[in-house]
Amino acid sequence: MPSTIEIKNLTKRYDNLTILDDISFSINPSEFIVFLGPSGCGKSTLLRMIAGLESITEGEIWMDQDRLDVLPPGKRNISMVFQNYALYPHMTVEDNMAFGLKNIGTDEGIIQSRYQASF
Ligand SMILES: Nc1ncnc2c1ncn2[C@@H]1O[C@H](COP(=O)(O)OP(=O)(O)O)[C@@H](O)[C@H]1O
Ligand SMILES: [Mg+2]
Structure with missing residues (x-):
């Protein structure tokens, strides 16, 4: 929302x-x-x-x-992507973007749809 x-x-x-x-x-x-x-x-x-x-x-x-x-x-329900150093290099782009949502227990289908909508 x-x-x-x-x-x-x-x-x-x-x-x-x-x-x-x-x-x-x-x-x-x-x-x-x-x-x-x-x-x-x-x-x-x-x-x-x-x-x-x-x-x-x-x-x-x-x-x-x-x-x-x-x-x-x-x-605060705010995410920040830093200029440098803060991506998890062993994870895919999708995994990096989903990480915060997974941590707060978001439904996998919702994570998927938000990921798709970001492109
Ligand atoms: N911990 C700190 N102590 C003193 N000055 C700081 C500190 N952190 C940032 N600054 C100063 O605050 C100003 C703004 O920095 P910053 O927000 O990183 O600028 P930008 O992201 O626009 O390049 C700079 O002049 C920087 O030197
Ligand atoms: Mg800066």
């Missing part, structure tokens, strides 16, 4: 260095979003904050009616 993600006034600072400054936007159901910017501008930091792998300094992250930023990564 597609969801809306809402980023509200998100700020990230490391000590007194501000990386992301009061970012707000929404991602609507089934919308495909790309963040484009020079190296070091904060793209990965933003994704890590949404996934829960990086703390946020200020602001909130919502998925539909749920506030995400107060939840641990495993409770």
